[in-house]
Amino acid sequence: MPNDRLKATMASGGWTYAELAAQAGVDAKSVERWANLNRTPRLRAARLAADALGEDLFALWPSLRQPRTTRAVSPELVALYEQRADVPVSMFVNLLDRATRQVDVLVYAAVFLHEAYPRLNELLRERSAQGCTIRIAIGNPDSDAVGQRGGEEKFGHGIESRCRIARMHYRPLVGIPGIEIRMHGTTLYNSLYRADDQLLVNSHLWGMNAFSAPVWHLRRAPGGSLFDNYVSSFEAVWSTAEPVEAT
Structure with missing residues (x-):
């Protein structure tokens, strides 16, 4: 399943895989997998890509959102x-x-x-x-x-x-x-x-x-x-x- 939000954002800005890859510090094949196979990039690359696209990091890759830390109450x-x-x-x-x-x-x-x-x-x-x-x-x-x-x-x-x-x-x-x-x-x-x-x-x-x-x-x-x-x-x-x- 593709990452439709990423593909739409890239299309609206006229971004190619190679151009976004250069901004994110990865190769073009990686960006292609982000878009078409919905792969999740490493956090640093995702931040660079989101900044370049002018988009919210977690809107593009919700799985990168860290769950809130919960405090466990001791069973004792x-x-x-x-x-x-x-x-x-x-x-x-x-x-x-x-x-x-x-x-x-x-x-x-x-x-x-x-x-x-x-x-x-x-x-x-x-x-x-x-x-x-x-x-x-x-x-x-x-x-x-x-x-x-x-x-x-x-x-x-x-x-x-x-x-x-x-x-x-x-x-x-x-x-x-x-x-x-x-x-x-x-x-x-x-x-x-x-x-x-x-x-x-x-x-x-x-x-x-x-x-x-x-x-x-x-x-x-x-x-x-x-x-x-x-x-x-x-x-x-x-x-x-x-x-x-x-x-």
């Missing part, structure tokens, strides 16, 4: 919250309460959980008694990373104090089978709250407290990689963390 994304303060504590608690295999928590302190739900330690004991492996990584109050975060958030020594409070909250769990508490000194890019195949990610913003930063709720799904990437991040931090002692 369940919900996105503008800030952690929008997420009810009951959501954190319910996720942990339904866990049967694995609970992983990576934070600096997150004392809001114990403050809003005083039964948290009891819940974690119950989960471990049912065979759930529980790993909690909290910030080392003496680490450079924790001190720097306090300065960035203009919180002074507040974060260090909260890390110490978190250690106090979790210390009664030390030594319970299936539960391990560690302290880490890494830069906290995200706070992670994992319960089996679900994950709440509190993404941190420089200079802002965690409660003002967004949270996305992920659920592991075929074809997704976000969940596993965050799990790998947790494992990397966990491997550097030191156990919290019972005393």
Whole structure:
């Protein structure tokens, strides 16, 4: 099938194959194939030819129009919250309460959980008694990373104090089978709250407290990689963390 639009444009301007070929930097046989066999030229040659003809590039060769880039939403994304303060504590608690295999928590302190739900330690004991492996990584109050975060958030020594409070909250769990508490000194890019195949990610913003930063709720799904990437991040931090002692 010929390219009727190209042939008509060439005819109206009196263009020969050789003349248009010279303008487009190709041979005359190529232009003949464009016109009679509806072949699509390379983009550079098409632009030169269209400019010479005074015609719209995509009117002559619609197939050169690039499809609009679409943003794929991850199949693992369940919900996105503008800030952690929008997420009810009951959501954190319910996720942990339904866990049967694995609970992983990576934070600096997150004392809001114990403050809003005083039964948290009891819940974690119950989960471990049912065979759930529980790993909690909290910030080392003496680490450079924790001190720097306090300065960035203009919180002074507040974060260090909260890390110490978190250690106090979790210390009664030390030594319970299936539960391990560690302290880490890494830069906290995200706070992670994992319960089996679900994950709440509190993404941190420089200079802002965690409660003002967004949270996305992920659920592991075929074809997704976000969940596993965050799990790998947790494992990397966990491997550097030191156990919290019972005393």
